[in-house]
Amino acid sequence: MSECYQDKGHCGPDNSPEAMCIHTRKITDSCKDKDCIEDLRVYLTTCSQNVLDTAAGARVRCADLLYAYIDVEPVAFDRNHYCIDVTFYYRILADAIVDGSRPAPLNGLAIFSKRAVLCGEDSRSQIYTSDTHLCGPDGPTVFSTNRPTAVVEVLDPMVLASKVKEVCDCSCHEPTSVQIPTFIRNMFDEELVLSGDRRRLFVTLGQFSILRLERDAQLVVPVLDQCIPSRECCDAPGCTEDPCEMFSRIPFPMQQFAPTGCSDQGCRPEGPCYKTTAD
Numbered sequence: 001m002s003e004c005y006q007d008k009g010h011c012g013p014d015n016s017p018e019a020m021c022i023h024t025r026k027i028t029d030s031c032k033d034k035d036c037i038e039d040l041r042v043y044l045t046t047c048s049q050n051v052l053d054t055a056a057g058a059r060v061r062c063a064d065l066l067y068a069y070i071d072v073e074p075v076a077f078d079r080n081h082y083c084i085d086v087t088f089y090y091r092i093l094a095d096a097i098v099d100g101s102r103p104a105p106l107n108g109l110a111i112f113s114k115r116a117v118l119c120g121e122d123s124r125s126q127i128y129t130s131d132t133h134l135c136g137p138d139g140p141t142v143f144s145t146n147r148p149t150a151v152v153e154v155l156d157p158m159v160l161a162s163k164v165k166e167v168c169d170c171s172c173h174e175p176t177s178v179q180i181p182t183f184i185r186n187m188f189d190e191e192l193v194l195s196g197d198r199r200r201l202f203v204t205l206g207q208f209s210i211l212r213l214e215r216d217a218q219l220v221v222p223v224l225d226q227c228i229p230s231r232e233c234c235d236a237p238g239c240t241e242d243p244c245e246m247f248s249r250i251p252f253p254m255q256q257f258a259p260t261g262c263s264d265q266g267c268r269p270e271g272p273c274y275k276t277t278a279d
Helices: 002-006 046-053 243-248 262-267
Strands: 018-044 057-075 078-097 104-119 127-129 142-144 149-154 158-166 199-223
Touching (some): 046 078, 057 199, 078 199
Antiparallel strands (some): 018 104, 078 104, 158 199
């Protein structure tokens, strides 16, 4: 392929496709994980903590992933490998049972950290980029290290179980201080209770994730055709396509016209929240 590129992009007299040099990210290493996170503490908001302290029990409804912080550091004894530390922040929604009345909603934060070691390959080059500013001088070149880029793909976790414990019954191996970024705290309407609580909510989560390391690379690829948009620009919403033409391509929903049996009513999915078991 390199010879094809050097010969003006033609592989021979038969007009073979040209070749083009592109800049992209090469995946140097990757892994997938299936984490079962047991007894993860939930840091409730002030009102939610007051409700839990007097509640008979609680059940977690669902967990939403708010943010994932990624840190990449080289391994000291092997410069080809890098240590990836990922911290996940979850919003936990639960219901508290108070005096047999209607469940009271609970809102809180759970934090989970994990580590993986992947091969990032070795590169001694230093990367510089330039920034262009309109109506002003160009910005200075920006220095970028040759450290690879870590990417984490993760799904919202599944809630597997939940439990409420008295503070005296909780494990003593928990960290004494919890570092929560300010922007994570601002995602909640109230302050999070980190200490001084009487009862604590714990949740067990199941999470699927993919971690990978990427590094900038220059590759030679065959060019089949130029990438030219087929749709014309339009400044009015809905003018790009005739609505009847779009409707004609929708298949007829025959299955929705067919009657369903009584036994099928219990098989409908419950949405993003999952039922849990509570102690």
